[in-house]
Amino acid sequence: MTRLLGSAHIKTLAREESVRGVLVRMVIEQAEDADSDEMVLLEKALQLLLTRFQALEGNAS
């Protein structure tokens, strides 16, 4: 799980000037002060959100 936040994909997304980019930046920022439990929760939430973004795109196309 801890690999998600350090991945190149996340770093790329964090540069976006979009709601998704802001979201990823917020998660990275919160992860800096998070303990291990909070970190797991953050990563799961981020994974869920990115999957939803991706899933809706898939449905639409």
Place this chain on the structure above:
Amino acid sequence: MILRSVELESFGKFRGQTVEFRRGVNLVIGPNEAGKSTLAEAVPAVLFGTDRLERFKPWGRNSCSAALIFEGQGRRVQVKRNLITDEVELLEKDDLYHTLSQFSGKVPLRGRSASCREYLALLDSLLGVADESLFKATYFFGHHPQEWSGEELSQKLRTLVSGSAETDYAEILDDLLDEHFQLTRSNPWGRDKQRDREYEELCQQLAQQDGTEEAVPIFVELDASADIEAQIEKLVGEFENDRQEHEKGLRYIEQVRQQKVESSESTVSTEAKVLPEDKKISTSDVARPDDVARPDDAPPPDDVSLSEQLLAAGLPKNPPRELPELLSGAANIRQELAAMQQPFSFLNNREKKIPKVPWGALIGISVALAAGAAIAWLQNFYFLQLLLGAGVCSALLLGWGGWLHVSRNKALAECRKERSRLDQKKLEVQKRQAELSERCEALGLPSSAIDLVRLQKMVDVHRDLLARWWKQDNAPEEDIESPHVESVGSHNTAGDYDNTASDHDAITSDHDAIDSDEEDSADEKRSINVEETDQELLELESLLAEFEAGLKEKESRLQELRLQLNDLSTARRSKGGNPGTVQHQRKYELEERIAVLRKAVNLLAGAVDEFGRSHLVQLNNETSKLFRKITNGRYPAIKLDENMAPSIQVDERRWMPVEQLSRGTVDALYLTLRIALAKVRDDGRTLPLMLDDPFVHLDQKRLAATLNLLDLASADGQLILFSHNLDLGKRAARERWHVVPLDGDAVNTTSDEGGDHAGQLHLL
């Protein structure tokens, strides 16, 4: 960067053809089915891959490949892709055809391999975009629905700012909330739902089974533990600071005590030394007042300068004249702050003592009475009497509860009022303290309370030295009495010392008189110093005792919080950590899922808010500017709310939602929003804007204004328009746009011999 050319080796209906573009506006014109959209979609397909290969693969052939060439900033980037195998070659060269970077590998759409990451990172660094959806959302203007409603437009805009071509963040938010409320009725963002959901039902089942489980959502406790952790963190910081201050204070008091002992010893030795000489002391032996006051370690005045003496005495090198006034102010502030601790502590105790209303017990008793009455009705046993009795009892109990509630609220309100008054007073004192600290800092003096107390002590001991310093400065002498000295009484003789000191050299002829005067004043001063030190010690000790009490209170609160946190985590482990049955396991899974859903909702809502704060104002301004131009000033501004619903300003005070506007106006608005969005997102690596027939509903006048606007927007970059409108062709000829004509059968490209002007000549 601009898109210099698209090489279509085998793509859709194109075979072995090259379409060239140039900076500024490019018009790709042709009838329906001429391949305009295919050409437009070749760009993202080559850059990122596609999942609609069948659309682009030429019929009857087993190859499908194309290449894009971008140019700009002295570099040329070529991206070539075989769409069947997803093999990609990327080559970056400089003006002298030196290779700067290159990549070759398999990169399918949404691939996650190492080579995909490498390629996307390279693409991101070269073109500023590494995501197909973002590229489409930013630079692509495709066909859109024929009928726009306000909500559709808002939805489209939300999609665009979401960061992908097809995803509306509001839809995701709704989905997450739906899923959340399918699992639990508990609502952390508002009122709970009425009907129990899976989680509550499961909790009830477990409670019935073993009677230990409570239908209390575990995440409530999680939130509480987060709060407690935050409180502990804050308190630990405060406690550590206070502890350090306390230690400093203890050290300082110890130092003052030592000085007092040394001072009393030196007094005894001086008296012993003076008395046997029977008052026959020569002028050179007469102790000047400053010598009397000088500590043992201070150097004699003859050997060192006054400022060095000041330094040696622990005073500032250049003490300002405001020093006594500042120290007096600081002492007052300290006293006021210390005096305020007691009312606060009293108020806390008072608040704790206000009784809570036992609503649970009262309602429980009322329900029990009602149940008793119901049973009596069923059994037909004195029903009316029992009902009346139960009603009266319930009413009395509830009335008593209400009275308690009102009294409690009243008492709490009084406490709040008192607290706010005290807070206000404390704030004022703290403000004065901050001002004083600023003044101290501006004068190069220490500003902490402990340092100021220390300085006060030094000033008291060395005030003669200070008087000499200020006198030497040729300024009017000031009273340097400390507040402690004032409190001792008006018999202080600092002024006398100064007079004695200043006249000392002039009165050598009258030795005896002066000797006598100076000895008297020195003795008097010693006794005053001892008194001052005693008083100061007492004051400091009382201050320190109060401080210590506060410290102990904080320590006990910290311990209490740690215990609470420990209890919570123990409870959490005992509930969640022991799966036990399948139901326990399911409950644990539900709790975890609910926690993740809540976090996701909070994150997404936070991101939307943050995006609104950071980008919406800029987007509104940019769009308003462009829309004003397109509508020739008819609509001066537009405004997007937090749901991306646009309103248009129709006059100075009136804003109109887009539903009430014509389709042409809404189309124009959409277009301006897209251009504004691309500008807001632009980070200097501008890619071409690609517009696929976006002007269907614009009238001639608005079309002209829009085209002017696009012309302006493309001044620093590149715009590629795809259209079947022949009128645009005429305008292209007038405006000297670059034209790429397509017909239904073959492609008339500019090829490589036409250069930048070939397209115009072809159309003409």
